[in-house]
Amino acid sequence: MADGIPFQEAIDFLAGKVLLPTRRSDDLQHAAQVRGYSVAGVVRDDMLADFFAATLKARRDGTGFNEFRKDFDAIVERTGWQFFSHGKTEEERRAWRAQIIYTTNMRTSYMAGRYSQLTDPDVLRYRPYWQYVHSGALHPRKLHLSWNGMVLLATDPAWKVMYPPNGWGCGCDVEALSERELRALGKTGPDPSPDLQPYDDTDPRTGQPETRYPGIDRGWAYNVGEEWLSGLVPRELRKPLPPFGETAPQADLPPMPEPTRMPAGMVLPANQPDQFYIDAFLKPFGLKGDRGYFRDASGGIVTISQSLFEQRDHDGNVLRTKAGKFGRGRYAALMAETIKAPDEIWLDWAKTAAGAVVLRRSYLRNVILDNGQSIFVRFEWTKAGWIAITGFDARESYIRKWRRGALLYARKG
Structure with a gap:
């Protein structure tokens, strides 16, 4: 806000963000920082929503840092959040962390809004x-x-x-x-x-x-x-994520990019040991059974490890692997390629078997196998588990129902 006039472009930049829980400041990079709102170390959806509301209020109403600091303190007191910060006293630690959150969001939204104004054809x-x-x-x-x-x-x-x-x-x-x-x-x-x-x-x-x-x-x-204006997500699709229970396939979506032709050998032999399929999935990420991270096309981090294929009991003990379950092991390499080079990445809500509501990241890709068959691949990842699905139904009417929530990435062309 300047001279009492709301900076609408800066407000629009913030208001269109998707709330993305993160553990570290580099969980999101580049495009993901623009599309997502995050506070490093905040993994609770409700707490992140409170920080976002405080940030948007500061941008929309021009209430300034002192008011944001009051909101910051109230959130910390209510949630007991233990945060990383600098300073010798609690006051210094809170002031430093609140300033980082406030300044980063005010500056990025201001400069995004400035860019929108400066690139107006009449101004240029x-x-x-x-x-x-x-x-x-x-x-x-x-x-x-x-x-x-x-x-x-x-x-x-x-x-x-x-x-x-x-x-x-x-x-x-x-x-x-x-x-x-x-x-x-x-x-x-x-x-x-x-x-x-x-x-x-x-x-x-x-x-x-x-x-x-x-x-x-x-x-x-x-x-x-x-x-913000012309990056990985078309501006008309830069919408916030609706609350749980209100997400639905979006109307008037542009068609997905043309299917990608896959080289021979992407569909693996049948009836192989689970470890064969697990290794085929991990290999494109440079992993051999160990745990690693992959920064996807949207700029976000996804965890990749053999544990994706392990079924555990309540005490965390591995009961069995499930790489070949439902015959999906043959498509392990295609699943990996869908994460590495998706057509689209969507974020929406999912409910776990225990009834918890979690954020779900869906990687979608249309491919054509070397034998001419069309395949639709979907890999869904949450902090509570994952689902990978391949199917021969690559009709737009079928795919549309999986294009839901908030779009994080769309491959051009």
Whole structure:
């Protein structure tokens, strides 16, 4: 809110988020940070909903940090939440953690809203240049400070990486300039595009390769506004997740991408030992019976391990494996590929056998086998278990009933 006027674009950015419980700050990356609202260490759905309501109130009503801090304290007192933080006293610890939650969400929603405004065709025609504006922090990131005053065309690819915020606590901004304002700065045209010097690195959670940039925190090398408006989820489908019991297949969905042709050998031989199918599932993730994590196409973390195929008693003892149950072992490699390269990822609610309500992540993919058969593959993952289903019914009318809840990812094309 500025001068008492709600910043509607920033409000819309927050209001369209999906609540995603997380244990660590890097459980979500890039697109998942834009699509999802999370607070590291908050895994209870009700608690996360309370934090989201407090955050949205701060953005919508402009109530400021002090009011958010009161809401933060009330949630902690009510739930007994034990959170990670810095500080020697309880007051310092609460102030630090509340500030991180508040600042991160206010800055990302503000900059997403700014991007929406600045890329309006009428604004771009009159103000085709963007100037990087450093926050003026007392202890600046040197690279951010070196970009201060740099003017680039709004269409310069560098903004895909360096559009702020560029890290935790980054308060940098972008100002749009007209031709006249550019010349008033003594410039006859935009500055040379910066050499952002990308380098190869490894995701510390998953071991997957990732690209890093100097001066930009891990997980922040993306344009929050561009991802919001034209990223992995079409804007018209960026809807919050309805409450439990109210989710239903969405109407007027665009068709799924064309089926992918699979190479020979993706359907495994029948009547093999369970371990054969388990190994075939784990191999694409670089695992051999051990536990690991995989960052999916939406930017979220999914747990991958042999335990997915184990049936246990109430004490946690393994009773048997179930890799070949219902003949699905033959499709173990297809299940793995569906997680690695889905057509769509959806989030909705599921009820466990014990009656608990949990979030369910569904990976959907249409494929054509080497013999010409069409297969629809669905892999559902929750913290309480998983379900993998393959079927020959690949009709849109059948698939539509599984396209429900909130869309997290859609493969282009």
